[in-house]
Amino acid sequence: MDFGIFTFLLQDGLNSAAIYCLMAIAIILVFTTTRVLFVAQGDFLVLGALTLSQLQLGRVPGTVWILAGLALLAFAMEGAQALRERSRRRALRAVLFCLLVPALVGGGVAWFSGKELGLAIDILATIALVGPIGPLLYRIAFQPLADKSILVLMVVATAVHFVIISLSLIFFGAEGWRTPALTDAQFALGPVLISGQVIAIIVTSLLLIVVLFLFFSNSVYGKSLIATASNRVGARLMGISTAQSGMLSFAMASAIGCVSGILIGSITTIYYDTGLVLTLKGLIAAVFGGLASFPAAAAGAVILGLIESYSAFFASAYKEIILFSLLIPLLMWRFVLAGHQDLEEEA
Amino acid sequence: MSRLVFAAAAIFALFAAPLVFSEHRIVLMNYVGIATLVATGLYLLTSIGGLISFGQAAFVGVGAYTTAYLATAHAMPAGLTLVIMLAVNFALALLVGAITLRLSGYYLSIATIAWGLGAYYLFGTLDMLGGHTGIGNIPGITVLGVSLTQARAFFYLEWSIVIAMMIAVHNLLHSREGRAVRALKSGGVMVSAMGIDIFRTRIAIFVAAAMLAAIAGWLFAYMQRFVSPAPFNLIASMEYLFMAVIGGTGSVVAALLGAGIVVALKDVLTNTLPKLLGSNVNIEALVFGVAVVAILQWSPGGLWSLARRVGGVLPALRTPDRSPSGGRTLPRKLRKDPGAELLSITNVGKRFAGLVAIDDVTMSVRAGEIVALIGPNGAGKTTLFNIITGVLKPSSGTVSFCGDQVSGRLPNRITELGISRTFQHVKLVPTMTTLENVALGTHLRGRAGFVAASLRAERAENAGMLGEAAAQIARVGLQGKEALSPTDLPLGDQRIVEIARALASDPYLLLLDEPAAGLRLTEKRALADLLRSLRAEGLGIVLVEHDMEFVMGLADRVVVMNFGRQIAEGTPADVQSDREVIRAYLGEEA
Numbered sequence: 001m002d003f004g005i006f007t008f009l010l011q012d013g014l015n016s017a018a019i020y021c022l023m024a025i026a027i028i029l030v031f032t033t034t035r036v037l038f039v040a041q042g043d044f045l046v047l048g049a050l051t052l053s054q055l056q057l058g059r060v061p062g063t064v065w066i067l068a069g070l071a072l073l074a075f076a077m078e079g080a081q082a083l084r085e086r087s088r089r090r091a092l093r094a095v096l097f098c099l100l101v102p103a104l105v106g107g108g109v110a111w112f113s114g115k116e117l118g119l120a121i122d123i124l125a126t127i128a129l130v131g132p133i134g135p136l137l138y139r140i141a142f143q144p145l146a147d148k149s150i151l152v153l154m155v156v157a158t159a160v161h162f163v164i165i166s167l168s169l170i171f172f173g174a175e176g177w178r179t180p181a182l183t184d185a186q187f188a189l190g191p192v193l194i195s196g197q198v199i200a201i202i203v204t205s206l207l208l209i210v211v212l213f214l215f216f217s218n219s220v221y222g223k224s225l226i227a228t229a230s231n232r233v234g235a236r237l238m239g240i241s242t243a244q245s246g247m248l249s250f251a252m253a254s255a256i257g258c259v260s261g262i263l264i265g266s267i268t269t270i271y272y273d274t275g276l277v278l279t280l281k282g283l284i285a286a287v288f289g290g291l292a293s294f295p296a297a298a299a300g301a302v303i304l305g306l307i308e309s310y311s312a313f314f315a316s317a318y319k320e321i322i323l324f325s326l327l328i329p330l331l332m333w334r335f336v337l338a339g340h341q342d343l344e345e346e347a
Numbered sequence: 348m349s350r351l352v353f354a355a356a357a358i359f360a361l362f363a364a365p366l367v368f369s370e371h372r373i374v375l376m377n378y379v380g381i382a383t384l385v386a387t388g389l390y391l392l393t394s395i396g397g398l399i400s401f402g403q404a405a406f407v408g409v410g411a412y413t414t415a416y417l418a419t420a421h422a423m424p425a426g427l428t429l430v431i432m433l434a435v436n437f438a439l440a441l442l443v444g445a446i447t448l449r450l451s452g453y454y455l456s457i458a459t460i461a462w463g464l465g466a467y468y469l470f471g472t473l474d475m476l477g478g479h480t481g482i483g484n485i486p487g488i489t490v491l492g493v494s495l496t497q498a499r500a501f502f503y504l505e506w507s508i509v510i511a512m513m514i515a516v517h518n519l520l521h522s523r524e525g526r527a528v529r530a531l532k533s534g535g536v537m538v539s540a541m542g543i544d545i546f547r548t549r550i551a552i553f554v555a556a557a558m559l560a561a562i563a564g565w566l567f568a569y570m571q572r573f574v575s576p577a578p579f580n581l582i583a584s585m586e587y588l589f590m591a592v593i594g595g596t597g598s599v600v601a602a603l604l605g606a607g608i609v610v611a612l613k614d615v616l617t618n619t620l621p622k623l624l625g626s627n628v629n630i631e632a633l634v635f636g637v638a639v640v641a642i643l644q645w646s647p648g649g650l651w652s653l654a655r656r657v658g659g660v661l662p663a664l665r666t667p668d669r670s671p672s673g674g675r676t677l678p679r680k681l682r683k684d685p686g687a688e689l690l691s692i693t694n695v696g697k698r699f700a701g702l703v704a705i706d707d708v709t710m711s712v713r714a715g716e717i718v719a720l721i722g723p724n725g726a727g728k729t730t731l732f733n734i735i736t737g738v739l740k741p742s743s744g745t746v747s748f749c750g751d752q753v754s755g756r757l758p759n760r761i762t763e764l765g766i767s768r769t770f771q772h773v774k775l776v777p778t779m780t781t782l783e784n785v786a787l788g789t790h791l792r793g794r795a796g797f798v799a800a801s802l803r804a805e806r807a808e809n810a811g812m813l814g815e816a817a818a819q820i821a822r823v824g825l826q827g828k829e830a831l832s833p834t835d836l837p838l839g840d841q842r843i844v845e846i847a848r849a850l851a852s853d854p855y856l857l858l859l860d861e862p863a864a865g866l867r868l869t870e871k872r873a874l875a876d877l878l879r880s881l882r883a884e885g886l887g888i889v890l891v892e893h894d895m896e897f898v899m900g901l902a903d904r905v906v907v908m909n910f911g912r913q914i915a916e917g918t919p920a921d922v923q924s925d926r927e928v929i930r931a932y933l934g935e936e937a
Contacts, residue, residue, distance in 0.1 A: 037453055144644045150453045151399045155592055156643060158585050162636030170630070276581070280460060287457060320468045327461035328446055335450045 007192045009309045015267065016281075017305025018201040019045075022260040023282020024289065024297040025208055026253040031291050032216075033225045033249035036142055036153045040161035041282065042275030044257025046168055047130045049265035050272070051258075053177035055122040058114040062171020063129045064106045070136040071102035077140060098136075105129060119180060127258050134254025135247035142250075143243055147232060161276065168272035179265030201263045205298070208256065213294045225249065281308075284327050290334050358510060365499040373498045375614055377570055380505045381407075382590060382606035384512060384563035388556030389591035390602040391516055394649075396552045397532035402443070402459035403587045405466035406557040408579030409436055410564020412470060415482040415574045425488045425569065432565050433558060440557035444550045463584050470576040481575030488569040495569075505566050509603075512559055515801035517599045519555075522800030522809055523793045526783055528552055530776045536738050537774035542762035542791035542852065551797050589639050595649010596778075604651055609635065675807075675814040677792045680765070680853050682885035683749070685715030689856045689887040690735065690766075695744035695754075697730055697911075704730045706911045707744070712856060717878060717888045719898040719919075722908035723931060728891045729771055731908075732858055735889075736768055737761040748856070763791055767854035769845035771861050771891070775833035781844055782829035786816035788851030819847040824873055839865035843874070856887040863897050875901050899923065907931070 023041055030038045047063060054061035075098035082091035109125045141160050145152060185196035216222040228235040228245045235242055261270065268274075281304060288300025304323065312319045365373055385403050392398050413432040417423040423431070447458035471479050487496035488504070495501045519525045527543045528551075535545055568574055586609065594605020616631040646653040683689065690712040697705040705727040712718050720728050733739040735746055737758040746753040748764050767788070775784050789812040795805030820829055823843045825836075833841050842862050849857055859878075863871050871894070878888060878901060892898045898905065899919040907915040907922055909931040915922050922928055 037457070141640045148643075148647075151397065151456065152643060152647075154399060154453060154456055155588065156640055158588065159636040159639035159643075162585070162632040163640075166630060166633035166636065170633075280464065283457065283460075317472050321465050321472065324461045324464045324468070328458055331450055331454050331458050331461075332446065335454055 004192075005313070009313055010306070011192070011194060011198060013306040013309030014302070015198050015201060015264075015305070016308055017302045018198075018205045019260055019264055019278065020281045020285045020304055021205045021298045021301035022208065022256055022263075023278055024285035024301055025205070025212060025294055026256040027279070027282055027286040028289060028291055028294060028297055029212065029256075030249050030253050031229075031286070033229050034138070034142065034146070034153075034246045035150050035229050036157055037150065037283075037291075038253065039154070039157045039279055039283070040137075040164055040275070041253060041257055042277070042279035043161060043164040043168070044130060044134065044254045044275075045261040045264070045278060046270055046272060046275040047133065047164070048126055048258030048261025049179055049270040050168065050172045050177050050261075051129055052122055052126045052179045052262055052265055053270075054172070055109075055113055055125055056119070056180055058116065060110045060113045061126075061129065062167070063126075063133075064110055065171065066167050067102050067106050067129055067133060067136075070133060070140065071098050071106075074098045074136045074139045077144075102132060102136075105132065119182070123262055126262060127255060130258035130261075131251060131255045134250035134252075134257075137254075138246050138250035139243075143246060146242060146246060161279075165273050165275070172272055174272065176269035176271045177265070178269050179262065181266040182263070197263070197266060204259065204263060209294050209298050216294075281323065284323070284330065287327065287330055287334060290337065361506060361510075362503070365502050370498060373502055375610065377498060377502055377505055379603075379607050379610045380502075380509045381563045381566055381570070382587070382610050383509050383603045384566070385560045385587045386590040386594060386602035386606040387509075387513055387516055387599060388559035389587055390594070390596075390599055391519070391528065391559075392552050392556040393588065393591050394594075394596045394601070395520065395531075396528050396549065398448075398549060398553065399456045399588065400459040400553070400556065401456060401581060401584045401588065402463035402466070403556065403560045404579045404581070404583035405463040406436060406440065406560035407564040407567065407583075408466060408470055408574075408576070409439060410561035411568040411574045411579070412476050412482070412564075414565045414568040415485050416476065418485050418568070419482055422486075425490070429562075429565055432561060436557055436561035437554065440554045441550070444553040444557075448546060448549045448553060459584075460581065463581050467576055467580045470579060477575075479576060481573060483573045485568055485572040485574070487572060496572075498570075501570055505570070508562065508566070512562070513599050513603065516555075516559075518803050519797060519801045520599070522803075522805060523786075523790060523795055523812060524548070524551070524797050524800050526779065526787050527790060529779055529783075530787055533774060533776045536758070537770065539758035540736060540738075540762060540768055541787045541848075542759045543787075544759050555797065586635070589635050592639050593635075593642055593650055595642070595646070595651040595653070597648060597651045597655060601649055601651035604654075605649065608650070675811045676818050677789060677811050677815040677853070680855075683714040683855055683887075685713075685885050687714045687749075688712075689714055689749060690889070691747050692731075692735070693745050693747075695731070695734060695741045695746060697727075697734060697739060698742045703911050705734070705741075708908070708913045709744075710906050710913070710916065712887045712889055714855065714887050715882055715885045716903040717882055717890060717901055719890045719892060719902035719905045720908065721892065721895075721898060721905060722914075725910070726908040727911040728908060729860060730911075732768060732860055732889075732891065735761075735858060736766060762852065765853075765855035766858065767849040767852045767856070768858035769842065769849050769860055769862060773833075773838065773841045773845060775841055775844060775848075777832055777834045779832075780830050781825070781833050781836070782813060782816050782820065784833055784844060785820055785848045785851050786812050788819070788848035789815050791852060816847075816851055819851045820844075822850065823847045823877060837865070839867070839870060842866070843870075846874075846877075850881075854886070856889070857881065858889045860891045861893065862890070863892055863894050871897055 026041050027038060030036050051061040051063040075094055078094035078098055079091065082094055105128045109129055137160055141156055142153065145156055181197055182200055183196035187194045187196065187199065216226060224235065224240045225245045228240055228242045232242050285297050285301035285304050289297030308319060308323055311322050315322065364376060385407060389400070389403060392400055410432050413435050414428045417428045417431060443462050447455050447462070450458060470476055476482060487494055489495065490504060493500070495504050520529060527538070527548050530538050530543070531545070531548060538545055590605035590609045591602065593608060594601035612634065613631050616634060642649060688711055692708055692710050695705060695708045708731060720731065722728055730739065734741050735753070737753065737756050741754050748766060751764060753761055753764070793808050793812050795808050799805045817829060820826060823846055825840060825843060825847065828836060828840070833844055836844065842865065846859065846862060863874060866874060875897065882888060890898065890902065902919055905917065905919050905922040906913060907928050914927045914931060915925040
């Protein structure tokens with residue numbers, strides 16, 4: 001292996017690392033705030049990339065219909081609850097968030113698609129379409145089960161994954177899509193050329209890590225979000241709405257997933273079912289961070305990305321096997337770190 | 348009896364199916380049978396045991412690939428491939444289980460994802476297994492000279508195995524070990540206080556579920572006569588999990604229901620519906636995803652319990668216990684001599700980070716005496732119980748029992764020494780009858796393992812355990828309540844059931860955490876009489892209680908704690924006149 005290949009693999013590894021890192025961040029974010037191990041996180045990435053690719057082709061993306069369907073379902077659930085509670089405020093909120101906002105977003109995108117307004121507008125439209133899907137999914141699938149065990153929530157997340165890939169297949173088809181590069185700038189770093197896209201990906205994930213780290217460790221609101229996960233009743237007694245904090249963290253998760261999709265859509269071909277493997281690699285990084293620490297998860301993502309990149313070179317056939325078998329010793333290490341507190345917590 | 352008739356009629360109808368149905372339907376039913384085997388394993392592991400595995404398809408794959416390889420490369424007969432394949436899977440499941448089951452809850456689930464994916468990629472990579480093309484030309488199966496290559500013939504072999512396995516799992520769940528499995532979801536503290544080794548129980552159900560999946564793989568290889576990696580991927584594991592969730596809980600038949608619905612629906616959605624609609628849109632994943640979310644939200648017990656509620660015609664929700672035959676009970680240990688020292692606590696302290704929960708407590712309990720532990724809320728009484736029973740480790744000091752060092756042992760090991768307890772917050776298993784709950788207490792007095800239970804070879808022992816449980820229920824005065832769910836009893840009675848369960852382990856020392864809370868006056872008197880007669884038999888009893896009248900009339904000695912410190916010890920009369928005790932309870936004198 002010469003220096004050229006070495007640096008190429010390095011760049012490739014860091015590139016994947018940044019995506020795994022974004023996945024891990026969203027997984028940790030959702031887990032610490034809602035206790036949901038969200039195995040459908042990667043599907044937001046897919047939706048982001050595929051939506052942008054359709055907008056770029058001047059088509060109305062199927063995401064509009066997905067958004068519309070979810071919004072109507074959420075409206076029915078919220079509306080029923082508003083009727084039961086005879087709450088005018090809840091009813092108004094349901095009309096606003098489940099009808100008006102999705103209608104404006106969906107209708108707006110459907111109206112201007114094909115008018116070639118440029119990449120920047122398409123990206124904004126993509127985020128506006130995919131962003132609300134997270135909180136809608138939370139309202140429909142998770143909120144009614146929010147008090148159940150982590151394992152039940154994990155099964156729900158698996159079911160949600162099935163639903164999203166099925167919808168993606170229906171609306172985008174089985175073929176793969178690519179999005180245009182955000183930038184074609186290239187930077188020379190000594191003898192190596194680094195593409196602007198890779199830098200954009202790495203900078204975005206670094207930025208998110210710093211922002212989320214500060215948010216959760218320094219802001220009262222961030223701390224209250226974590227409090228809801230560890231003690232839901234206690235949080236409610238303190239006046240924190242567990243439903244709202246759940247929707248907020250799912251909104252962040254879908255936005256992060258969508259942005260990741262926009263970032264890597266031009267580097268990798270994205271299929272309707274690309275999401276799961278990316279989620280699982282993000283999950284490995286998240287476990288490295290103990291499903292709690294953003295910086296540690298980022299370090300895990302870098303290690304993972306590099307191992308993947310270099311093992312693809314040395315033992316390509318066994319690349320995935322090596323990656324996933326890493327998870328077991330990793331989990332055991334984490335478990336030992338966490339200590340055998342099972343019984344104590346319960347007592 | 349009607350349940351047996353019902354089951355026999357169902358099996359008869361099933362075995363008549365190949366005479367009636369079309370080839371396509373029989374092939375479909377063969378797929379249902381294979382899925383049912385895997386789902387039966389998940390019924391045991393997930394629905395009952397509360398462990399979620401995303402790796403079941405990988406076990407099916409290992410079974411199928413081992414069979415395919417041995418049958419083609421080494422031309423082995425089916426009987427031999429079955430034995431070797433089971434041995435391989437047993438070793439593998441034990442290994443995977445030993446690594447991952449040390450982890451708790453969701454850590455385990457993540458680990459099974461890794462195992463499932465790793466195995467799947469390995470199937471596609473190893474040249475020996477034919478890479479992505481797989482292994483073809485597997486010879487058909489022959490049993491006693493009869494070729495079972497035809498779907499109709501294969502049907503009989505397969506469904507005989509499926510039904511035998513479902514009966515085995517059903518038997519298991521109504522045995523000593525089965526009761527331990529059914530209690531797993533109720534929390535580790537209670538389960539290990541019954542002397543149950545949680546890790547061993549989890550390993551056992553994980554291996555059992557893997558073996559069922561492996562047998563499914565063996566059948567799959569001989570039915571398809573071709574194996575490739577695709578049916579053993581993570582998505583397939585998730586589908587098996589969905590079958591278990593959709594089928595639900597309440598009976599092992601739920602696994603058949605879940606598998607049948609998923610496989611049949613899949614057939615309709617992939618074969619029939621697209622032809623009708625003239626498109627090739629694949630909506631099975633959508634339907635299953637929505638179905639699972641809807642079931643978890645509306646009927647967490649799955650379709651089986653939904654059908655029960657709606658129909659009311661299916662067999663009763665709770666399987667009646669095998670009747671305790673002839674009042675048989677279990678042999679008892681020799682009592683300790685009255686006055687012999689049982690429990691000795693020396694300078695025990697417990698700190699949680701900066702908080703001192705217990706500070707330097709020294710006390711002892713002898714056989715044939717009742718020691719009351721009293722003190723205001725937060726004094727550290729329950730913490731002391733948790734230290735004695737091994738739930739918490741003391742930060743300093745030692746606890747010993749009959750001369751053996753106790754601190755540092757696992758809770759189930761401490762129960763083995765002859766210490767038994769009840770809980771301040773009642774911990775009974777709502778899905779088991781009162782009789783079965785009390786029978787949990789007899790766990791350490793039986794020996795029969797998982798295999799004996801599946802074959803019902805432990806009938807005599809199990810009858811003795813249930814008889815013992817019935818005797819203890821009668822002793823605490825709750826006869827007639829055996830078949831009820833504990834959640835149907837008033838809270839006071841539930842505390843009494845906990846005492847019966849503790850007595851069922853035949854302990855030397857009984858630790859009771861607020862047993863009289865929620866009892867009426869007459870019930871309190873009955874409880875006091877019971878405790879006196881236990882004392883007369885030579886039991887040592889430690890009692891945490893707030894009802895002073897109850898305590899003072901009963902206890903031989905009283906230990907008073909306040910803010911983690913032991914502030915007084917002596918006879919009830921001594922303690923009642925102690926100035927510091929009065930100050931702790933009534934505040935400073937003005």
